[in-house]
Amino acid sequence: MSLISLLDVDYSIGGPLLLDGVSMTVEANERIALIGRNGAGKSTLMRLMVGELKPDDGEVRVAGGVRIARLEQEVPAGAEGSVFDVVAGGLGELGAWLAEFHRLSHAAEFDAEAMSAVQAKIEGAQGWTADQRVAETLERLGLDGDAVFGRLSGGMKRRVLLARALVSAPDVLLLDEPTNHLDIEAIDWLEGFLKSWQGSLVFITHDRRFLRALATRIVEIDRGSLTSWPGDWANYERRREERLNAEAQENARFDKLLAQEEVWIRQGIKARRTRDEGRVRRLEAMRVERRQRREQTGNVRMDLAQAESSGRKVIEAKDATLAYGDRVLVRDFSTRIMRGDRIGLIGPNGSGKTTLLKGLLGELAPVSGEILQGSNLQVAYFDQYRATLREDWNALDNVSEGKEFVEVGGRRKHVLGYLQDFLFTPERARAPITRLSGGERNRLLLAKLFAQPANLLVMDEPTNDLDVETLELLEELLGEYAGTLLLVSHDRDFLDNVVTSTLVMEGGGRVGEYVGGYSDWQRQRPQPAPAPAAAERPAAPKATPAPAAPRPAVRRLSYKETQELEKLPARIEAMEARMATLTAEMNEPAFYQREAAAITAHAAEVAALQADLDAAYARWEALENPQ
Template identity: 40%
Template sequence: MIRLESIGKQNGKQIVFIEASAALQRGEKIGLVGPNGAGKTTLFRMITGEEPPDEGQVSTDRGVTIGYFSQDVGDMAGRSAVAEVMDGAGPVSEVAAELKALEAAMADPDQADRMDEIIARYGEVQGRFEELDGYALDGRAREVLAGLGFTPEMMEGDVGKLSGGWKMRVALARILLMRPDVMLLDEPSNHLDIESLIWLESFLKGFEGALMMTSHDREFMNRIVGKIIEIDGGSLTTYSGDYAFYEQQRALAEKQQQAQFERQQAMLAKEIAFIERFKARASHAAQVQSRVKKLDKIDRVEPPRRRQTVMFEFQPAPRSGEDVVSLKGVHKRYGSRTIYEGLDFQVRRRERWAIMGVNGAGKSTLLKLVAGATEPDDGTVALGASIKMGYFAQHAMELLDGEQTVFQWLEESFPQAGQGSLRALAGCFGFSGDDVEKRCRVLSGGEKARLVMARMLYDPPNFLVLDEPTNHLDMATKEMLIKALAGYEGTMLFVSHDRHFLAALSNRVLELTPEGIHAYGGGYIEYVARTGQEAPGLRS
């Protein structure tokens, strides 16, 4: 359906692709992977025709429709979420808009003298709407929006009043409703909670068209794709299998290439040593010449390109008392909405609680209560002895001084630390080389999150309270964080939509449901096994 043949592409001084080739066949589901800045978005833009390759060609079969979801959603305002989503479905959306306008005109007393004309036109437009299966489309649009977490009120409200994350969901819903022959999805799992993520996973598994997507969520990727295309060093390499299989194959290929490289280096060293030893002797001239010619003809094996993986290691955290935090008889309301009524909950040393619950269940509120960021209306929240808390939430990024550079901000936080130590810390969290000289105001959401987390973990607390710590993190940083936290000796209370993070780090689960609050001994894996669901309210 889509072929990339010997494409070359350069952005400024950066060479993105050199004679790279790949193909997307009908019905295939492909994961596109590669380090940040490798060219994943550039590849999508070349497939859609937004950007031409410098060399080679991108060809698409005649009549193939492509739906492209990117992180740049553009302006949305003035229409309901349902109307905005239906607009992606083509002509039917224009007919729906006219139908709505005619309905408003029929209810307008000022248009009474035109009523016959309006009713006649309404009949024509309604017939056209039915022809285009418009009523079913409206239902399908609502079904997709509900799957992505929208309430009926949000579906009817002005899309312009939604946050950036919810607008992303509207843009994604447009592509899903469109059902094109080929879907290109750039990070569709960003901004989704676990319930929406699982719904999307099920939708994409049942999608009959071809799919190419990027995602920082390995579990999500693993369950959907059957092929991986890797961008690395300007080339495209295809692996048959899911993400886990790709990781194994890549590691194996690197190991084999390293062994080949070392064997060849040993052979070359031997030949060069012979040449150096005998080049001055006339009796060995023919042999030396023969070996020099042989060396010139050898195809050199390159060593495998090393992915830069920097590991972060915790300094030992100070030991806390056995009782870390205790909530007794806690009541919390927002306006007329009751979040907690008489909540009792206790966290003990070295427990790692994952908080699960549908949107609005009170997950972030619980973390705010524990962290002291909000007060209970009634009841008590008491921290135990010798508790040093680290609280990470999305609002923490607002505390950055926009005029300071990354390095200045870390240096101000830790004036006693050496430059080398702070540069190593910055490197662990993805700020290598000149990146430490970036001003905080130009950082992306993901970079800000990494910087705030770097500061929090450098001088480690013994009690970590984390609200969606993996949002915006790429796979490599997420993996580094999971490995670092696996060796952490302190206590944790966290909310995450990343199932790999949940499975790797939790040893307790607190489930918030409308029917009540349930505590589970054992971590997320045991929770799934015992409940038969991956998130509250979702049966697997």
């Protein structure tokens, strides 16, 4: 059953259509990832689904009785008071009455008249079940209803706003960048929660691992059009590359034919004879088609300003203890960072990552021990809150700071041309910074950062609001960076692809040091052994070491399993061929003109086939590595 249907929807905010005749459906229990370049229209599509915007043309249909809730990127205006107040606000007027009842019941002085009035309103709306739902939602998400919302961390605020969206018991949940400002522990929690949530989910994310864990379908917005893919990120990347290559070849063939026709028309009056009027009309039509072609958005072109090399030893800490106020966050920490190291910092929000960074950079003196900086350090700092951008300057002024040229990658560039490498048109470069989107602000901060000669890059959450293409380019640039990098990030794939070692805030002031990225840390981290019950603890003799556990023998496959393993590759290949056919059909413009039952059946076959493929791959791995 289709819960939401978009039929030939157009939407524009000036210039080319942001959404151009798009059609799609949201089915029951689907988890759809919306992807596309910054500014492609992902958030706009969500706002159309929830009814906050109306299409210029076409229709958005919501099935009768379907409830939709949306979690926005930013904290909405008016979200204040206690956590209970904010969560209950998701119920509209009834929520306001419940919040008032909650406030009165916790007040120091009992106001019987006010309490009686608000109780009557709630009972008249049969709202006590909603009050119970608020309490259950708070408990389920581990939230204290009496806590002051304004004093919470960014990650906890996101969790409260998720509770606000869930309390209305929506059939469809829309999440816009839900992992922004969440630490890794919170992202893992959110993944698990959403996997078990019973309902349909449409989400926008730059976190590729989060997407791979959740999406059953990927919908890409590109130049006003929608393309639907099964929820397999690797398959999407492969097939998208094939499509773009085919598109480039077709465009090149068309442009060559158009050039030939332009030569022909300029040969003289002979071309305009009556018998050639059809050819002239075809040329005019080709010119119109070429003018209407929407080129793919260009990629950011990144390069780093060169600085003199730092000394070989960049930073050394010896038994350093760092505190924030009276609270010790780093205790007896020692490390040595050498030129060319790329260090990732991992830890929950509030665990002391920023304090550790300040200590390493010499901005915070240790309580005990010492931290020494090497020679000839030139530091460039990327701030996740973008505080280094001046709000009263435009993008051009923020990068140029009064200069006309910047020196980047050994080349002298005009500032305006340099900003075009970061996808800023001259108009956007001169526009007030307050009009820039989150993605544009992050690109601007990267442009400002990379224009500064530096041999030590410090980057605090640089991936927020960046599209996947820009993320991958940033990964490539940092991977080739000859200087030293200190990186705070909660993007697990980004850490895996960039850093050479990690510093992990392990609690109690301990900082663990591990080789490799996030996945390497997960493999190396010590796993706490479950303590046996007191009655089960034997008094083992101290002098006798425990015998080493025998290595388990590798199980041999049975004849039936061997036959199954031999047939699996051909079976998987056949399923992938069928998946390719189904995907191609979904990408045809006429697909969404079919009967609703046919579309639903098609989507169900895709979902079932994807589940079979996943199971086949898992079985293949199990047979290849028998335990």
